[in-house]
Amino acid sequence: MKNAIGREIPEVIGSRNVSPYAGAFSTLRADRKAGRHQKGAPQHENKILPSLEAAIEATGLSDGMTISFHHSFRDGDRVINQVLDACARKGLKDLRLLPTALFPVHAGIVGHIESGLVSRIEGSMNGPIGAFVSQGGRLSEPAVLRSHGGRWRAIEAGDVEIDVAFIAAPQADAYGNATGIKGKTPCGPIAFSAVDAQYAKHTVVLTSDLAPYPVYPMEIQQGWVDYVVVLDEIGDPDNIASGTLVLTKSPTRLLIAQMTTDAVVHSGYFVDGFSFQGGAGGISLAATKYLGDEMEKAGIVGSFGMGGGTKMLVELLHRGLIRAILDGQAFDLDAVRSIREDEAHVMIDPGMYANYDSRGCATYKLDAAFLGATEVDLDFNVNVNTHSDGMLLHGIGGHQDVAAGAAMTMITIPTLRGRIPVIMDSVTTVTTPGEVIDVIVTERGIAVNPKREDLKERFLAARLPVRSLEEIKEEADAMIQPVRKPVFGDEIVAAIEWRDGTMIDVVRKVEGFE
């Protein structure tokens, strides 16, 4: 069957029945969700276990079960690999992984898939794991990719059940209260795991800094936690910022950041109380900096900036240019420090940030957002999941949630990456539909979605370089030979969920090239 944006979606994927994507806000639910698992604790229960193996035994983790993790240490995470190694030593097989994201440091999972320890993944697909899974036939069911808000929703709704949640906690007490912003190796908020902790059959907190009761802020609460294991190492905070957070020196990227800022300033949203979210890429960071300067010049004070927290965002708070930061994850250690020290730097969990089935998301309060993309197309659809060769490359992160929520969603992209075009006739994979994308900013001009004639008029009045996406694409394509396109087979290697749980696209196995 074809979904609302014309993508061919099967009625059944693996063992699940599929609802096709019907529109960004088309699903209406008013039913009651699955409840939490009930379990009381004896008053003086000792939750400390001596090792991961002991935790595996105590939780009854066995073949075919589902385990979950957060990604707050990003590329510095040491927990996922340790837990999987322990599971391997215990001879487990057919586990399903439900991480909030994976990073290059987790490349060892490829070996665990080959050995049969891991047979399913529902979570982001980064480089080596994505490339491996893309070959097809590696997992017992297609991978499932969800946005941050979509994952929270799926767990609450019972779409996916967690047997054991393993939660890396930079500081925890023996009764299970835990935080990510303190301890020997703080990594920033860990509330991504709050839904895991509440809905999993068993929850295990893993910490390298066991502190006296009570540890706070209680991002993870004692009432959700079965066991606590002390490990020598849970993560390396120096790698939280790896791969992101380098302020670009590329004149092209700085130009895109400048044009993005100009567009925001002339959008009509740039008034007192303005709110925005940018990512951690070079363009976003530079745009955040430029935007701060414009706010200062115009004497505007924003209501909030949304994290991933970064040094740039924290500087805006300290300069009095925004009243608050709402932050679900830290992209650098400056952000972690600010959460500890600044009352107005508020931690939020993905449920509040982006849960479609909630009574209101923080992303819905955004005026402007600037996000990246691997590809965009002439319908303004965005792909962040696959490379143009059809290989899985990245997770969704908050892309869908922010794009759907912000009043003005801007995609900031160079027109070419090396010899690979970024503007396609039709994206390889749809992550986020064009209906929630308002503006695409490239170094060769600003394209406005035809449904936003109002923005186009404002930009033109401000003499911004507004052009059609077709025109920009043509100019970029003239500099390179046509690129070959992948030919896809029938086998589905991954399913891309829209944030409401419907299926927006699937990733099929690449059979060859045109």
Place this chain on the structure above:
Amino acid sequence: MSSGGVAGSDAKGDCLVTVERAETLHVNVLTKADVLVARGIETVVRNTLAQCGSPNLAVEVQDVGSLDYVLAARTETAVRSALSVDAVAIKSRVRRLATPVDRPRRSRLYAPGNNPRLLASIDVHGADCVLLDLEDSVPLSEKLAARILVKHLLAAIPFPRDVWVRINGLDSEGEADVREILYGQPHGVCLPKAESAADVVALSKLLDEVEAAYDIDPGFTKIMPIIETARGVLRCEEIATADPRIVMMAFGAEDYTRDVGAIRSRPSLLFARSMIVAAATVAGIQASDTVFSDLDDEEGLANETALARELGFDGKGAINPRQLGPIHRAFSPSEVELVYARRVVEAAESAERAGSGAVALDGKMIDKPVLERAKRVLKYGQQLVQGGDVA
């Protein structure tokens, strides 16, 4: 004659092309990117080899995300460093219109001629005048590679405004530069260290010859002499008036201060700056101030640009696109200036309708130079609006 040649580099945006003598022509593409681009790369390389006369060479290409014109340039460079092949004409090139003498040239943005990564989107920053450099930013060993790259870039990219090339002096590689890059038809050529009318005339004669040979309208290619020596400063007027191709004269302070043994400061540059502005005025051409080389000193740039405007310059050099904003703002007519100019012109028009020879505005007589100046400001303002670029 050597048996092989190498061109390019493994830097981002570039490619490394290696050629070896062989029995037949053979192309091998190694690319980190992927299967998506290898075929396109081979097409470009084979087309370029055909234009070089399809020599029997084994060609290996290691691509790091180069655009087609970079690939073509590197292939040609590798072939020409292995065999004696003359400068190769480019079959299909972008056709340009000659640049109007009085087009606003508030900025001249320098770009190093052998750096594909920095050249990749040099056309999009909104510079009034992009200056592809073959002189100071290019090491001696890369002169051939740079002029071939600039040729291919010029032929491939339609710049929205002026695109010029700063060649080397005619006493060194300047002539070879001209014979190469005119295949790409730049709007003009900057002559560094101009010291006499004879320097300019020699360049103009060379342009006459090459334009005729390359099917370019005679006089299409404009000249911008750069004054950067004591001798050049003292002969400003003869240089500025030496040839009708000249539309702008520029100042190069770095070499000038070295030449006269000065330390760069406002007073030490004042004489040269004022000489250049005066000479440009006499010749009826534009004057462009030297570059400001401390990229991080935004205030310094603003101050120096304001000074240049005060002294009568029409524009200023830039070493980075980031400097364009402040420069454009400083050299664009302000709203006050535009309003005043409009009133002057209107007053003159109504005086003419009334058959009155004398023009007065706000009780002051308007003489001819003021009227002419007002007309220029209005036209300038109009051109900037049409160019879509008003600061």
